[in-house]
Amino acid sequence: MNKITGKVWNFGSNIDTDLIIAARYLNSSDPDHLAKxxxxxxxxxxxxxxxxGDIIVAGENFGCGSSREHAPIALKAAGVAAVIAPTFARIFYRNAFNMGLPIFELENAEEIIEGQEISIDLDEGTIQNNTTEKTYKFTPIPPFMQELLGCGGLMNFAAKEAKNA
Incomplete structure (x- = not known):
């Protein structure tokens, strides 16, 4: 899982967890239900x-609001391969990795426009806009966090570790 390529969907700043998945749908934690x-x-x-495989590119403070894990679960279950934003709410940031949803902080994310195709190289810490051929640099995700993502999240990682113990 060292490279992600997909089509971009744009959202603005301060997309809170209620916009990601509205509270009225939280009577279920089934990922397929939330994805709808x-x-x-x-x-x-x-x-x-x-x-x-699609990728969300948003503005500042993506995932603000509640600490519910439903938000990254819903995104991942809908097939969103990654989220890119200048900043993320800290609890969403952690929940995303725990759920196995890759997220990337990119200061000038607004330059990436809906409908464009991008490729994210986790090892190199680059985002290549395949439409404009512009390359952006982000701080690479540490190997341990990449391993979490590769396992599909913290619970799968823990199960793997327990099995190997």
Whole structure:
């Protein structure tokens, strides 16, 4: 899982966890159920438009609001391969890695426009805009965090570690 390539969907700043998955859908923690409604309050058509492997590029403070793990679960279950933003709410940042959803902090993320195709190289710490051929640099994800993502999240990582003990 060292490279991710996908089509971009743009969202603005301060996308909170209620916009990612509205509280009215939290009567279930089933990922498939949550995926049906992901980002619905930010873009009502998003659940039907998003395709596996697509990438969200957003503004500042993505994932602010509550500490619910439902938000990264819903994104991942809908097929979102990664989220890029200048900043993330700290609890969302941790929850995303725990759930196995790759997220990347990129200061000038707003330069990446909806519909473009990008490739993220986790090892190199680069995002290549395949549409414009511009390359962006981010701080590479540490190997341990990459291992978490590769396992699909913290619970799968822990299960693997227990099995190998």
């Amino acid at each position: 409604y992901v980002m619905e309050d930010a873009d009502p058509d998003f659940p039907s438009k998003v395709q596996p």
